[in-house]
Amino acid sequence: IIGETQLASDKIRTGRLENYEWEQLEYKIKDLEKAPVYVDDTPAISIFEFRAKCRRLKQKYDIQAIVIDYLQLMTGSKDSGSREQEVSHISRSLKSIAKELDVPIIALSQLNRSVEMRSGNKRPQLSDLRESGAIEQDADLVLFIHRPEYYGIDVDEEGNSLKGVAEIIVAKHRNGPTGDINLKFVREFAKFVDMDDTLAMVDDDENGFTISSKMNKEAEGLTNNDIRTNNGFDGPAPF
Structure with missing residues (x-):
């Protein structure tokens, strides 16, 4: 909601919005209500459930992707043995489900505390994945988000500011290259954007504003009928 409405997260959490911001929130939520997104918040869900x-969701709605937030909150078989073996079982099962349903599964994972305790370089690596080496083994693609600013590192070795800089570390890519991608993290909107995006405030009307970005520039001049959404039907642009 924050990313879609481009309203400050603290305002949405507290409900302290101006009248025009309530209108902006209501307008954007209508688009989200129509989105084919299905949320299940079952606590400690088992891999079998x-x-x-x-x-069922694949059969009824033909879902195209599955996101898990996060893997270590799931439970496996009672006879899995140690927690490491249990997480390994969950990881292998997710791989099996992805193949069976022919959909990508994006699973968030915690890191070990060793990252914070490590002196010097805090960049995460594959061995930092928590509780099981099977995650590293089973995954086709492993991405880490690293923000030096989070660890109090404000400048790089050349003295350049690291404020708002986020590194997307492609630590494993079964079918392609690995490497780093630098993005800008916009804390107010919990959003990642390209480094060359200006994020300048642009007057929208007398009561509000929009955020200038490369995506918006590329979409100038397009109507709703020119834009095809992910589900194959023409609809409003998501930005």
Whole structure:
């Protein structure tokens, strides 16, 4: 909601919005209500229940992707043994579900505390994935988000400011190259944008504003009928 409405996160959490911001929130939420997104917040869901629910959603709605936030909150078989073995079982099962349903599964994972305790370089690496080496082994693609600013590192070795800089570390890519991608993290909107985006405030009308970005520039002059949404039907642009 924050990313879509481009309203400050603290305002949405507290409900302290101006009248025009309430209107902006209501307008954007209508678009989100129509989105084919299905949320299940079952606590400590087992991998078996997860598989059954995914099968039903695939059959009923033909879902195209599955996101898990986060993997270590799931439970596996009671006879898995240690927690590491349990997480390994969950990881292998997710790989199996992805193949069975022919959809990508994006699973968030915690890191070990060793990252914070490590002196010097805080960049995460594959061995930092928490509780199981099976995650590293089973995943086709492993991405880490690293913000030096989070660890109090404000400038790089050349003295350049790292304020708002976020590194997307492609630590593993089964079918392609690895490397780093630099983005800008906009804390107010919990959003990542390209480094060359200006994020300048541009007057929209007398009561509000929009955020200038490369995506908006590329979409100038387009109407709703010119834009095809992910589900194959023409609809409002998502930005």
